[in-house]
Amino acid sequence: MQQSQPPGAAPGFTPLPDMNLLPALDALLRAGSVAGAAAELNVSPSAMSRTLARLRRVVGDPLLVPSGRGLTLTPRAHGMQPRVQAALTTAVAALRPPREVELATLEREFRIRTNDGIAMSLGAPLLALVAREAPGVRLRLLPEGDEDPADLRTHVDLDVGELPDPLPHDVRSSALGEHRHVAVARADAEFAREPLTPRRFAGLPHITVTRRGRTYSVVDERLAELGLCRDVLATAPTYAAACFFALRTDALALVPSEVAAEAARVMPLAVLEIPLELPVATTGMAWHVRVDTDPAHRWLRGAVARAATEAASDRAGIKRSGAGGAATAAP
Structure with missing residues (x-):
């Protein structure tokens, strides 16, 4: 008996046989x-x-x-x-469910969008981990810009950094850790030899990092509560640029603590505590549901999390072995 054509089927449609x-x-x-x-x-x-x-x-x-x-x-x-x-x-x-990925033979390119601060602090341990476990994997770090979480649906595999809230319903996320801001200055500056007070902090020129040139932030709000204000000498588009600016000026560059630690490894910079109660920022990673169960992407997310833990532990070890004061200079 000939099978009837489903309603709305195109002419010439051939129904599938019973695959059972x-x-x-x-x-x-x-x-x-x-x-x-x-x-x-x-x-x-x-x-x-x-x-x-x-x-x-x-x-x-x-x-x-x-x-x-x-x-x-x-x-x-x-x-x-x-x-x-x-x-x-x-x-x-x-x-069948996907099999566990063979990391030794995996050949895959992952596009990770992040800022230069995350790249500076997390990039090296992540690259080392990938080279060790999955030598066929290639990472493409994309810069932040006018990003849209919807990009995760198409050409971005993973967003790493401070995530927007709320995220789209089809985007998953996981926390990586928290970070706070510190100030860096050239190590031979007179003002870098002792802890900052709110008044000395406000009296020094500042370099802040912003992609849109904004100079007002929570720092100004906290200073205003103390009856103080500051002078923003310059804004920088990246944290790396702000650190270089600080090397040649008598200004403080305000950067995340992990960026300061990485920069102070290779630059003659002093890391100074900011004498204000500033909020702690949460860093996380976000991905689209299309790759949520993909074994290779699941490994990538785990690798990023492990690299973040390794980097944090490494920085803590350096801090314990260094000077115990509020200002630490690179050797």
């Missing part, structure tokens, strides 16, 4: 008997006999025909057997 017949067809062709196929699939011989009748109508061939006291495959059935086995194997593989 595929395992039975495979068992019948391998066993060469109704009873053998029934035992393999744990059904009654009468049920398998009815399934064989359906298969004969669908395929247009008897498939199994009497031969002496048993059955034998028709030429069409012999020709179908390897294709049926391959089709069933492919279908079963497609419906």
Whole structure:
């Protein structure tokens, strides 16, 4: 009996056969008997006999025909057997959960969007971890700009940094840690030799980091509560630029503590505590649900989290082994 065409189907539409017949067809062709196929699939011989009748109508061939006291495959059935086995194997593989990724042979490119501060503090340990565990993986760090979380739906694999709130309903996120801001100054500056007071802090020129040139922030609010104000000498587009500016001026550059620690490794900079009660910022990572269960992406998220922990532990070790005061200069 010819199957009816579904309502609204395009002309020439061919309905799919019942794919539940595929395992039975495979068992019948391998066993060469109704009873053998029934035992393999744990059904009654009468049920398998009815399934064989359906298969004969669908395929247009008897498939199994009497031969002496048993059955034998028709030429069409012999020709179908390897294709049926391959089709069933492919279908079963497609419906199984994804296997754990083989990191040693994984070849993948991941696009991670972040700011230069995260890149400075997290980039090196992340690259080392990737090279160690998945040498075929390549990272493409994209700069922040006028980003949209919707970009995660298409061309960005992972956002790392301070995340917007709320996130779109189809974006998942995970916290990485918290960071606070400190001030950096050239290590040989007179004012960098002792802890800052609010008045001395406000009296020095400041360099702040902003992509939009804004100079007013929570720092100004806290100073205003104390009856103080500051002079923003310059704004910088990146934290790295702010650190370089501080090297050649008598100004304080306000940067995240992890950026200051990384910069002070290689620059003659002093790291100074800001003498104000400033809010702590939360850093996290965000990704689209399209990659939520992808084993390779799941490994990437774990790698970023481990690199963040490793970097934080490394900075804590340096701080413990360094000077104990409020100002620490690079060697």
